[in-house]
Amino acid sequence: MQWTKQSEQNVYSNRWFSVNLADVALPDGRHLDHFLIRMRPVAAATVVNGAGEVLLLWRHRFITDSWGWELAAGVVEDGEDVAVAAARELEEETGWRPGPLHHLMSVEPSNGLTDARHHIYWADEGTYVGPPVDGFESDRREWVPLRLVPDLVTRGEVPAANMAAALLLLHHHRTSTVSLHA
Secondary structure: OOOEEEEEEEEEEOOOEEEEEEEEEOOOOOEEEEEEEEEOOEEEEEEEOOOOEEEEEEEEEOOOOEEEEEOEEEEOOOOOOHHHHHHHHHHHHHOEEEOOOEEEEEEOOOOOOEOOOEEEEEEOOEEEOOOOOOHHHOOEEEEEEHHHHHHHHHOOOOOOHHHHHHHHHHHHHHHHHHHHHO
16 A cells, blocks of 8 residues: 655745655555655753753643743754754753753654654753843743643644654653653
């Protein structure tokens, strides 16, 4: 049941993404035109402090007109290491420089439409270095108890699927680690 791309042509491009049109052959021999969006990788990061709180951004997304909790995130610049990009985004958006980063997960948020890959990291320590350079990206930055994450997701306060998945996995990982050492 594998679909096969026969050709692909660019329809529109800018520095953030390109919209392409592909000729796709289906397993039964039929062809269809399929739009796809090619995107640069995204890196995201957060810190979980000694009190079991996770550093989050409360922000508005105008496209969906929704508010929600997110991790600091942004595109990986050409030639930039993904973990370095995650640390850079965290510092720019929160004012916190993370300690050593741990890879949490990589996901494809909408692989039926885009080739975007989001790489998510976390640290168990961080240093406040001053107000965020990109403070305009969020309404506020807060340390939220990690134990509240499942309820936040259930109530729709983490509307982005990649952020919800990452926070739930981080919650599971940290809860499992704590209970193993208890």
